[in-house]
Amino acid sequence: MSDETLNTIVILVGALAASAFVIGLHYMNSPATARTGNRISAAGMAVAVVVTFLSLLLREGGISTEGLIIIVAGFLIGGAVGLFMALRVAMTAMPQLVSLFNAVGGGAAAIVALFDYGHVVGTPEEKISTAIFVVLGVVIGSITFAGSLIASGKLQGLISGKPIRVPGGTLTTAILGIVALIGTLLLVLSAGEAPVLALGNEVKILALLVVFAASLTFGVTMVLPIGGADMPVVISLLNSFTGTAAAMSGFVLESPLLIIAGALVGAAGGILTKLMADAMNRSLLNLMIGGFGGAEGTQADPAATGGTVREVGVDDAAIQLAYAQNVIIVPGYGLAVAQAQHACRELGDVLEDRGINVSYAIHPVAGRMPGHMNVLLAEANVPYPQLKEMDDINPEFPRCDVALVIGANDVTNPVARTDKSSPIYGMPILDVDEARSIIVIKRSMGRGYAGIDNSLYTNPKTGMLFADAKAGLENLLAAVKAL
């Protein structure tokens, strides 16, 4: 088969795979079809990988033995590691795994761009456009690689989840940016048939390596100052970056499939990032600069908010729940941390068995990545029709007898609606305060991530049940069963 025919086949199969990705993503619209969608997308990927492999084997001159060994061994090793991690990971640890896979994807994109530059440098193929795409691929890919590894480490607890100040702060970041920019200018100006700057190949490769190093460092300094609770936004952003980096390596290798797939993911991540930032009422810029409010866990002073806190006992809380008609459970970050999703679902089931309507109100940023809380509750066997999004559940609160808040704080704070001076003013929240009565399971009066007092806790309708989310739910469950 001629190389031309092969190339045509590869491009046509690319069109098929790209369609599979789009259709697969489209099927993600509904929980009922999402699994099929993912499989369509996976099938498209498999076909694309196999056909690429065959085209390398069948082209004129074939592939070197070394190349063949690299592909086969690399695929087996990488695939086995990925498979092992994917099968073993606990659902609570999902964000760090997604981050890790994102990191390696970005790393691969950066490597492809680096390699390609080394290959074309000094040849007629080193066009200005090639230099631009190579630099973009290297910069975005390596920022994502380093940034996602840090994010993953923070989520895994290997690195402190608290915002870490980088020495020099903004100055360091600015210097890294300038270094990368100078390197980029050198590469672009020295490319093409009649370069503005005549530079030796070694100098150019050195410049690219400097850009590479600066971008890796930038990835680290960008994510370190961001706190654990902002991770949903960071993960979305980095996901978007990797897609873009993959598209850039598509330009470098002139592969339409890489461009399309990368652009799709770039757009997807971009939308999610915006949704998350909106749900936290923060601009992306404000978030990247980092550091927000006080430290996590500072003790609030109930007197300062002008109200008193009413404590409720397990038995009282159980009676309220057991004789209600409509109960809305509001799970938050604290529930995920305490791994209390199973206890939560059991309590929901027991209440349902008593004929009570139970639904779950889920804020878009509950958990550690977008939609994470839904996955945790789905794992605990909560049927998805009971999982309600913020806009659907908010009108239900006035009709709800008891709202049970477990480990959620800032996303229930009514000051977001009322107090213009509050840092969270304007953030969309769950209108828990409109329920007829409210039970909050919480370890202490500690403040939430934003470091401000929650006026929900001093609301006269609210009873505070001071306990760890898991222990509190288990006690409550036992008390309801005993009734």
Add this chain to the structure above:
Amino acid sequence: MSAEISLLASLLIFVLAILVGFEVISKVPATLHTPLMSGANSIHGIVLIGAMIIAGIADEPIGYILAFIGVVFGAMNVVGGYVVTDRMLQMFRKRPSAPKSDAGKRA
């Protein structure tokens, strides 16, 4: 390569694919955001193909090393990404196996 595409055609494809991405994703409900992100994550594993292509071009040790790391990373991204997304999605059920109680399953 005679079937290669021009830079302008590539840019056009890039822009259109971004628009398709916006259009397709903006309809996904918040319930599915984690699997969606994980699924999208697997799609950018397509860079595995790029790594395979450079493995086919490489002809000196540094090139071999880069290509190998690229293929390992890409394969990890693709295989792990799709499997973990499938694992998550299989948990989304309308009703636990038996109506109301899933005692049989948890026994």
